[in-house]
Amino acid sequence: MSSSRDRRPRDPRRPGATSRSGSRPNKRPQREPRRPDGGTRSGGTGRTGAARSGARDVRKARSARASAPPPPPPLLRRTFRRGDPKKRLKITGVLIVVIMVLFAGRLTQIQGFDAEEYAAAASELRLQTIDVPTLRGQITDAGGNPFALSVEVRTVFVDPEDIDPDERDRVVSELTERFDLEADEVAAKVDAAPSRYQVVTDGVRPEDWYEFRDLGLSGVGAEVDYERVYPDETGAADLVGFVGAEGHGLEGLEGYLDETLAGEAGKRQVEVANDGTQIPMAGGLVREPEPGQDVRLTLDRDIxxxxxxxxxxxxxxxxxxxxxxxxxxxxxxxxxxxxxxxxSQDDVGETTAEDWSxxxxxxxxxxxxxxxxxxxxxxxxxxxxxxxxxxxxxxxxxxxxxxxxxxxxxxxxxxxxxxxxxxxxxxxxxxxxxxxxxxxxxxxxxxxxxxxxxxxxxxxxxxxxxxxxxxxxxxxxxxxxxxxxxxxxxxxxxxxxxxxxxxxxxxxxxxxxxxVDPEGEFTxxxxxxxxxxxxxxxxxxxxxxxxxxxxxxxxxxxxxxxxxxxxxxxxxxxxxxxxxxxxxxxxxxxxxxxxxxxxxxxxxxxxxxxxxxxxxxxxxxxxxxxxxxxxxxxxxERVPPTDEDPPNIRLLEDEG
Incomplete structure (x- = not known):
């Protein structure tokens, strides 16, 4: 027999467990198991069919649990301990101060030390360099009479943003009447805001532009350009040729001597608006245009x-x-x-390459x-x-x-x-x-x-x-x-x-x-x-x-x-x-x-x-x-007549 202190007290939740005082609790009377139909088991000490079926289900359940894979191990959870909030605030404050110091330093560099450089770079983004037309050289005969020459004209434009609303109708009317234009087209250009540059017409004679300019209307300007002119009835079109829309020679001597006649265009910077249009008044002259040289031919205009x-x-x-x-x-x-x-060089569009030959x-x-x-x-x-x-x-x-x-x-x-x-x-x-x-x-x-x-x-x-x-x-x-x-x-x-x-x-x-160069010196x-x-x-x-x-x-x-x-x-x-x-x-x-x-x-x-x-x-x-x-x-050529008669020459053998 073992002593009572060596005995482990039984779990009172288990059958036959003893109480902590060591006495056995009273058994509860066992109840008859109910059948699904509400009846009780009967018949001596043997098991009923329902009991046997229940036992089989238990065995099947145990067998299924035995064959099933083991459950995964429980996830390990990492726990963090919160630091001191005062320390976190100090670190955050230091970082903010450092960032502010960097921004302030960069801003000081941009606005102070490098201000001019960045301003120039920003300006360059808005400026473009364009060609300034130059005077093309003349083609003349031996006496200086022109077969081809360039005359100064004006390209008239409007700045819709600069037109006084009170003058709008008059601007449209004057441009239409003086330059023989369509009123609807002029009005569309005058009203093309926010555009700052709209070409109205080109090839305007300087004197006609001066008359318009003297009206003092707002928002209208003009640029100097040149137009190639061929005097009528020279009879030299096939030899002299003509220039294209860009002002460069395409045929004849105009094409062959283009490098000599064309000169070198100047350069001007113009500001480009947000919509991509140019604002001619906003730039400066970068390089003066160099006029082309005149070409003197051996031809005589009258002959x-x-x-x-x-x-x-x-x-x-x-x-x-x-x-x-x-x-x-x-x-x-x-x-x-x-x-x-x-x-006709004034009507090239109506001709073909065969005509130019x-x-x-x-x-x-x-x-x-x-x-x-x-x-x-x-x-x-x-x-x-x-x-x-x-x-x-x-x-x-x-x-x-x-x-x-x-x-x-x-x-x-x-x-x-x-x-x-x-x-x-x-x-x-x-x-x-x-x-x-x-x-x-x-x-x-x-x-x-x-x-x-x-x-x-x-x-x-x-x-x-x-x-x-x-x-x-x-x-x-x-x-x-x-x-x-x-x-x-x-x-x-x-x-x-x-x-x-x-x-x-x-x-x-x-x-x-x-x-002949622009100074008049002949070579x-x-x-x-x-x-x-x-x-x-x-x-x-x-x-x-x-x-x-x-x-x-x-x-x-x-x-x-x-x-x-x-x-x-x-x-x-x-x-x-x-x-x-x-x-x-x-x-x-x-x-x-x-x-x-x-x-x-x-x-x-x-x-x-x-x-x-x-x-x-x-x-x-x-x-x-x-x-x-x-x-x-x-x-x-004022060639004097011949004084002497031609000598007799023998054409046939029997002539004396």
Whole structure:
């Protein structure tokens, strides 16, 4: 037996537990378990079916609890202990003081030490730099007469914020009436607040602006601008060209010389409003504009005008597709360069790029008989013939598989080289070319400037075609010798005749005499290259032959000018039909080139008519144009008449 103190008192909540005093409590009588239907168990000591079912449920529950996963461990909770609130307040206060000190220091730096720098930076954000227009240089003739000039105009604008409401209606009315504007459009700009800058109109003449300014109306201002002007009827549109809306050259000399003419725009700062509009009054001038230089041409305004008019009349009279005419001095200085059809520089929007083309350099053609001077000149220079050399010249000549004929059937003749040139004999020229040879003939054509740039440096220039003699086929030599099988532009052929008139020395042609700076100082253009092509003796001999062309026995007596000895050459060439690539139905090119006075040349004229209909031979179609232009140029240049009559030269073998 164990002592009573070794016994652990039983939990009174458990069956059979004892009280703390050690006595056993009284048992409660056990009740019969109730059935679900309200009855009690019965029947001796055995278990009923309900009891057995309950036992099975208990076992199932225990089995389920045994197979279920163990429950997760309880979450660990971290506990914080609150610090001393006074300490927290002290730390917060220190942090606030530190931050305030930093802000105060930065503010002192910005408003004190760096105030100017930040103010300038802020100002730069509102300012923009814009171009200030400058005066574009003039294009003038040799005497200073303008072909193109810029005039000062005004761009009128309004500042809607600055317009006095009491003056609003009058501002709209005055702007509308004085500058011929639409009232609704003006009113919309006047009422465009908060905008500070609205352009009302441009191109206003200064005197018209001054009259408006004197009205003293508020909110209206004007800026200086420049407008390009082309005097009427100069006949030089294709050469001079025009500028675009931005004031830069687009075509002709305006485009080619743009860097010289344009000058350098100034710079101005303007304030930009919140809506992005500029406020011109708010900025300062950063850089003064520098005016462009004037370009002085070699052209003569009067000769240019007359050349253009004469050419246009003949193109219209003969219903030709077009034409070109060039007037030069023997040293290559161009006095006139005209093309037709042409256009008006004041109405460029109604024209096309084809209209702007300068046909004098951009359109190529076969030169025909005007090329014969090179063939004969090379023979004389090489010593293959003399002016008096005689050739048997039939009406036609079989050369390989091709037959060449003269323009007129004069039967078989014994012609001198003088006579071959005067009558423009195809067969005779071919015989002379045989004496020269393909390589020599090509060398002289190259030296005269065919198949290469003229040196004018004009936009759109075409160099023409001159094939290498190694590529010539059987009939190429005779074809080229009479001006077929190659192509040239009008300026190239004018240079050929200028070379002969200049004693055989070729000088690159030019239209530019020099420049004039804003102070009025003239600077001559660079010296041009020159090449000795023929000797002076050969050039003089050719001049006499060309003078015979304008005699009664020659092909162009209509080119003669009373009082002057005239040398020249006709040309009539077939044109290629662009649709077939052959000469069939391609029409003709009529040309005439020459100089006067023949004994002391001063003026050279080249005329080209493309596909004339009423008359197409060079003498009858282009000869009269040559005569008219040459006569006017001689008078304009005050060239004295010739004192001596031309010497007699022998054209036929049997002439004494």
């Amino acid at each position: 240019q005008w007359h050349t253009a008019q004469t050419l246009a009349e003949q193109v219209e009279a003969l219903d030709a597709e077009g034409g070109s005419a060039i007037v030069t001095r023997p040293d290559g200085e161009v006095l006139a360069m005209a093309d037709y059809p042409t256009y 300068n046909g004098a350099v951009a359109e190529t053609f076969e030169p025909g008989s005007t090329n014969k001077v090179i063939t004969v000149g090379s023979a004389l220079e090489e010593g293959a013939t003399t002016p008096e050399s005689v050739f048997t010249v039939p009406y036609s000549l079989q050369y390989y598989d091709q037959t060449f004929r003269n323009a007129e059937n004069n039967g078989t003749q014994r012609l001198t080289v003088n006579g071959i040139m005067a009558q423009s004999s195809n067969v005779g020229t071919i015989k002379v070319a045989d004496e020269v040879g393909a390589q020599n003939l090509h060398t002289y054509m190259d030296a005269f400037g065919l198949g290469q740039p003229t040196g004018l440096d004009l936009p759109g220039e075409e160099t023409g075609v001159l094939t290498d003699p190694d590529d010539w086929w059987g009939t190429q030599l005779p074809s080229v010798s009479i001006g077929h099988g190659l192509s040239v532009n009008a300026a190239q052929m004018a240079s050929v005749y200028a070379t002969i008139a200049n004693g055989g020395e070729r000088v690159d042609p030019t239209v530019i005499a020099g420049t 001559a253009a660079e010296e041009r290259e020159s090449t000795r092509v023929l000797s002076e003796d050969t050039a003089d001999e050719l001049a006499l032959m060309l003078e015979a062309v304008t005699s009664d026995e020659g092909t162009a007596p209509q080119a003669r000018i009373d009082g002057y000895r005239v040398a020249g050459k006709t040309g009539t060439a077939n044109r290629i039909n662009p649709e077939t690539g052959t000469y069939d139905d391609g029409g003709y090119t009529a040309t005439f080139a020459g100089f006067a006075p023949a004994d002391d040349p001063e003026i050279v004229v080249q005329v080209v008519l493309h596909n004339p209909q009423s008359a197409y031979y060079g003498g009858e179609a282009a000869g009269p144009v040559f005569n008219d232009i040459m006569s006017f140029a001689l008078k304009s």
